[in-house]
Amino acid sequence: GQQLNQSPQSMFIQEGEDVSMNCTSSSIFNTWLWYKQDPGEGPVLLIALYKAGELTSNGRLTAQFGITRKDSFLNISASIPSDVGIYFCAGVSGTYKYIFGTGTRLKVLA
């Protein structure tokens, strides 16, 4: 089946540092999404990417849709303690079938 691998699996960073994480797949997707999941809650959409090469920002978050359509990255600038959580990429396949990545667990040290 389709798999999305995220790296790193987890990371500890100091408050104020920039964070970078990526997501790769062996399959092509036409839409890439980035979600954040807080403990005990459902995922919340952060950024949606619709075109290869697209670079989109949402506040301190920036994400890019790779030109091969098989990868994406997410950057968080000037991290703050509330950025802690699990970040998932997701590719949309077919008609409304969302494949989630393995997740990157972020911990921010104040």
Place this chain on the structure above:
Amino acid sequence: EPEVTQTPSHQVTQMGQEVILRCVPISNHLYFYWYRQILGQKVEFLVSFYNNEISEKSEIFDDQFSVERPDGSNFTLKIRSTKLEDSAMYFCASSDVGEIRQFFGPGTRLTVL
């Protein structure tokens, strides 16, 4: 802001029993989804549902699973004969027509003993 709700928040059942997980999607949304997340693992797509029929389903969504929209507001996931490995968080989500953005519910934690 409208939100997706799910009941119960936690369900404990014996292996082999049937369970029904309930969701109330956002009222004007027409696409509905179920996902599961085994503790500490990734979110796995189960099924999408539109116009009273399944649009897509994953390999996980076998004959033990079924979905239904019994009335104008509820969307249910039934597991006919639960197995130990069905223990997970089950998330419902909904989206509007033409919208990629899904809104997730808070989840139901299913524990199979």
